Amino acid sequence: MQTEKEKMLRGELYNATDPQLTAERHKARDLLQQYNNTAAGNTDLRSFLLQELLGKCSKGLQIEPPFFCDYGYNITIGENVFFNFNCVVLDVMPVTIGNNVLFGPNVQLYTVTHPLNWQERASGLESGKPIYIGSHVWIGGGVIVCPGVTIGERSVIGAGSVVTRDIPADVFAAGNPCRVIRDLSTEKRILTV
Template identity: 85%
Template sequence: MITEKEKMLREELYNATDPQLTAERHKARNLLQQFNNTGPGDSDLRFFLLQELFGKCDKSLQIEPPFYCDYGYNITVGEKVFFNFNCVILDVMPVTIGNQVLFGPNVQLYTATHPLNWQERASGLESGKAITIGSHVWLGGGVIVCPGVSIGDRSVIGAGSVVTSNIPADVFAAGNPCRIIRDLSPEARTLTV
């Protein structure tokens, strides 16, 4: 028989009140509470707690507390990634973050979603879709990334944007919904010089 966790990780409707999932969220909350209570001089303790929490992270990872997530184990982080204060990752599905990514304060990544049909939604079932963020990306303060979105390498997302669809590499995008404003590729730079 398929478990609720297996359903969750297959992007199927699942019951988040399942005892296994509830216990895993509680474990994450305990690690986050410890992490969020650390001080600026506790870098070794912070890294230890993040290693316990995340699926994969590098020692160069910097997160300014407070930070929040659902499970942690679905988060994979590359090298030299920085999260400013009060970031949230709802990681019911994998969240993959490349190298040298900058997150402004209050950035929120949501893999979790709910059915549009009110009767399904009233049943308490939910689902999720993975998020991928390439390398050298900068997400300005207050950016919200919705379920299933990918953001390409070297792109910049303007502060306060709501990213509802994929953003290619080498662009500046902003707004609600987020849309491409300008090409940042090397070719575009040579054309404007």
């Protein structure tokens, strides 16, 4: 028989009030409370807490507190990633973030979703869909990324956008719902050393 965690990780309907999942969320909340209350200069403690939460702390990871997530272990982060203040990652499914990604303040990444049928929803069951964010992406402040979305490499998402579907690489996209505004691949690139 499958556990509720196994169902969750497969993207199937599962019961989030399962004791194992509840305990894992409580552990993450305890680590986050400690992290969010650390002094700005206490980088060793912050690194240790992120390591405990995420399982791996990549080079150049910077997360400004407060930061919130469900489990932590479903978040994979590349090198040189920056989260500004008050970001939320609901990671019931994998959230994969490439290298050199910037998140503005109040960005929210939601992998969790609920049934559209009210009777299923009333039963307390939920499911999730993974999120993938490519390398060199910039996500502006207040952006919401919905379940199952992929954002292609080098794209920019304008502040306040609600990303409900995949965004290709090398574009500027914005709005609610978020849509491609312009192609960045044809613009002259300025390289700095």
